[in-house]
Amino acid sequence: MNSDLAMLTNSAFFADLSRKAAAALSQSVTLKSFREDDMIFREGEPARFFCVVLRGFVKLSKACENGRIASVRVCEPGDVFAECMLRAGPDYAYSAEAAEDCTLALFDLDTVRALAEDDRSIDMAVMHVMSRNLLSTLNCIAEDRLHTAPQRLASYLLQTAQNDRKPAGFRLPFRKSLLAAKLGLTPEGLSRAFALLKDHGIAVQGRTIRIENSEALRGL
Amino acid sequence: MNSDLAMLTNSAFFADLSRKAAAALSQSVTLKSFREDDMIFREGEPARFFCVVLRGFVKLSKACENGRIASVRVCEPGDVFAECMLRAGPDYAYSAEAAEDCTLALFDLDTVRALAEDDRSIDMAVMHVMSRNLLSTLNCIAEDRLHTAPQRLASYLLQTAQNDRKPAGFRLPFRKSLLAAKLGLTPEGLSRAFALLKDHGIAVQGRTIRIENSEALRGL
DNA sequence: CAAACCATTTGATGAAGATCAAAGAGGCTT
């Protein structure tokens, strides 16, 4: 679709590319749509491509021997994931799953490696997104270790509301169970966190959130 | 010191560099020693260099508004940190502190950025270590969310013992309180985890660990 | 419209870890 390509060329990843590199990568990209719950790739599988999210949401997760699964990241439109497979590997270190219907841009790793030999802007773009991913992952660890569930939720809400520039109210971009995964909680845990925040300046109606008192929120 | 330089040229970071790049970087490196508890840099400060650990251990941590601090990573000799500041920033996103007396190789960010324009192997080396750092950070999140304290400790012990190739016994490379930070625990919590493992194939005597039954360990 | 389905909420309980306080154990200094 046309808007998919526009999303791609407007992504943070493409912003760093030279005109030539952008053209070459656009040439070689594969756009692919996935249905909710489809696996995009699985942990342990040989890595073949990295991805830019164009539409929908993707959940990255790791499994442990006994079968339990932890989600480690939720990717939104514009986000890049598995770019680290360009220089690590050879196998995916986590699974990627469509958290809802979504469209991705897939970049073949070998092709990009080859193109990168001729155009440094590709390395620059990769390093840039990888740096951001690394910092936000470190931040996630700190958040997990320092803050309680209601605090993490409050922090997410403030940040999201700010991005949306809607001081009044806004809609969660996805299902609450996905938000729970993003925050490292069970759905029940998230629900209780919302319940608690109702006494601290937040009104919830389904996916619609209204921040009535952002001071109270910050003061947790 | 001579062995410091040897440590540097044997590091994973240098392994990817061309002869030319290795020479240029060796030229521009600053070796610096820190005393235990010295701050190497602080969160929020303008980023000036990234580091390779040559000797000793470094703790990376983030603070939150109320002053509490979470350590997000412990770096050992050979590890690289703050390399993401080459393409992110401009300020350090976490603090780095000498967890014991240590020696670091400091690389001026601007200098390395300039050198990287002429030699792609620098970008490759940076991407390589950054990829590894990103994957191990994601792994840390999964570990935190999936495993209990004794399980994380067991996992660390098995991995460390394996690296050391000493099926019998080995010494922890650092103070237990630092191990606690690495595993995201309080010192008390780590102590209790050790106590619990004593019933599961582990003998502890100060810093000396003996794995008496690695099967029992795995079966937590 | 009713039925079925799925997401979310609520309740009750349990386990894991943090925290505070104090005792024990090394290791170093003198």
Added chain:
DNA sequence: AAGCCTCTTTGATCTTCATCAAATGGTTTG
């Protein structure tokens, strides 16, 4: 070797969160 200082362990308590079970609510479908 005695004393001191710091690290580590242990005990008691409290908070947080996961888990299991069941109720509620909203949406889709026949």
